């Protein structure tokens with residue numbers, strides 16, 4: 001099970017949606033375009049999507065992967081609605097199919113939305129960082145919430 005505190009996890013998710021699928025970008029650390037978070041029990045960073053999955057549905061069976069249906073490794077949409085478990089085979093198949101579709105390009109990835117070329121790892125990383133920066137700027141511009149008391 002994940003040793004990541006669920007509140008700490010949710011605090012790092014943007015309150016704003018990204019793209020037509022309603023992705024919710026990760027504002028914390030990224031590795032190769034994927035959301036990561038330090039797990040004190042493991043003693044090192046783990047994939048934030050795996051931590052979210054475990055908090056929602058329990059331990060991930062050995063050999064299975066948490067896959068993003070939206071193909072955005074930086075996305076932690078509420079309720080894990082963009083996540084699904086898959087084997088290595090389904091993982092590869094999903095990556096291959098996603099690379100052939102417009103959705104797979106990543107909505108925030110510049111003007112290449114309709115291109116059928118798969119993103120390189122560098123492009124994925126750059127896209128995730130650019131989206132995180134965009135959302136952090138959006139949050140900075142939010143009006144200060146008035147205290148209730």
Ligand SMILES: [Zn+2]
Nearest residue numbers: 023070075082
């Ligand atoms: Zn998503």
